[in-house]
Amino acid sequence: MILYFSGTGNSLAVARHIAKATDETVMPLTEAVRMDLTAEKRIGLVFPSYDFNAPPAVRNLVPRLRLDPKAYVFVVIPCGAQAGNAIWTVRRLLREKGIELAYSHKIRVPDNSAIVFGRNPNDQKWKFTRFAGRLDTITADIRNGRRKLHFAWFSPLAWIMGTERMEQWMLRTFRPAVNETQCVGCGTCARVCPVRNITVDEKAAIGPHCTACLACLHACPHQAIMVGEKTAPKAHQYRHPGVKLTDLTR
Ligand SMILES: Cc1cc2nc3c(=O)[nH]c(=O)nc-3n(C[C@H](O)[C@H](O)[C@H](O)COP(=O)(O)O)c2cc1C
Ligand code: SF4
Ligand code: SF4
Incomplete structure (x- = not known):
């Protein structure tokens, strides 16, 4: 296994x-x-x-x-x-x-x-x-x-980089946030989050248990997830070419 x-x-x-x-x-x-x-x-x-x-x-x-x-x-x-x-x-x-x-x-x-x-x-x-x-x-x-x-x-x-202090810094640096203007509440980010840290009502809301995997940032079809207050262009969104979005969703 x-x-x-x-x-x-x-x-x-x-x-x-x-x-x-x-x-x-x-x-x-x-x-x-x-x-x-x-x-x-x-x-x-x-x-x-x-x-x-x-x-x-x-x-x-x-x-x-x-x-x-x-x-x-x-x-x-x-x-x-x-x-x-x-x-x-x-x-x-x-x-x-x-x-x-x-x-x-x-x-x-x-x-x-x-x-x-x-x-x-x-x-x-x-x-x-x-x-x-x-x-x-x-x-x-x-x-x-x-x-x-x-x-x-x-x-x-x-x-x-592996010290507790640097890791906390890294988690803060990589913590995603939702751009509410761009979010349409489709729920893709919640389905790909491996630790179930996102809920979606009308808009996505990110909880406190983020493990910084960036799955939500890469999967959002509207580029509505930001890191460091910046969104990323669609062309920079990444998924392994042999893996479908549905393979990563719950
Ligand atoms: C928050 C974060 C930190 C990372 N730090 C490292 C790192 O220290 N060294 C490295 O080689 N890659 C680093 N990476 C890259 C990932 O290890 C790499 O892209 C990995 O293959 C992602 O796996 P996944 O597609 O299964 O999520 C980091 C990625 C993320 C999201
Ligand atoms: S995937 Fe993007 S648009 Fe869809 S709910 Fe999440 S943040 Fe909003
Ligand atoms: S970065 Fe990963 S763990 Fe954090 S909210 Fe997004 S999908 Fe969930």
Whole structure:
């Protein structure tokens, strides 16, 4: 079973790729926490890195998983460039449950946070071709039950960015807001929010449990979600090309 957390589809696409080659099924991490997975002999965790760490939602969900301590557990992180402390963090969370992480790797994909800095994540689709071989190697490793942790090299930047204070700053910087003039109340943002943090009456309203995934910003058909008081153009909205909007909606 492969458990994924995904805002814009990169992690879902990577989870599906590995699942196809290993004859596994995929399931959102948010659903998996409600299930007893102790019969599963192989568990994958596929999620992005945020701010050089695992997303806050993933760090909340992993301790709640019910897993067999003897299962082969692997982590794959589809990220723009740097997984930072994400693998260390999840290894520690699993260890606290008596589970030893068997395999981990990052894979580079388009950086969906580029939109916040006025850049177009769609310009990074070259990474799919450049790193296709790497993804196949990771998949083969997992199929063969390889045991090896590929950590990021220690980076002072990752360490600084991973501190509580920097993370709070990042969450504030990336916190989305609704442009009420542009919002038509269609509800797409609420359906893609993986942590159910958006309600829609006549207009969308964003709650206090944002994990900064940017799914709402990228999916809004009216470009009505802002970060830093700015909306982003339609051309900068990103979703993995192999993933449909309905694959990400509840
Ligand atoms: C809030 C936020 C912070 C991010 N921080 C990093 C980072 O520190 N390093 C990195 O390589 N990519 C970073 N990214 C890019 C994502 O890891 C990357 O685009 C990922 O594939 C998104 O996965 P998804 O499409 O499954 O949601 C960040 C993205 C977001 C939304
Ligand atoms: S997706 Fe956009 S337009 Fe639709 S409810 Fe959300 S913010 Fe409003
Ligand atoms: S409110 Fe938007 S950015 Fe925050 S968790 Fe939900 S979809 Fe992601």
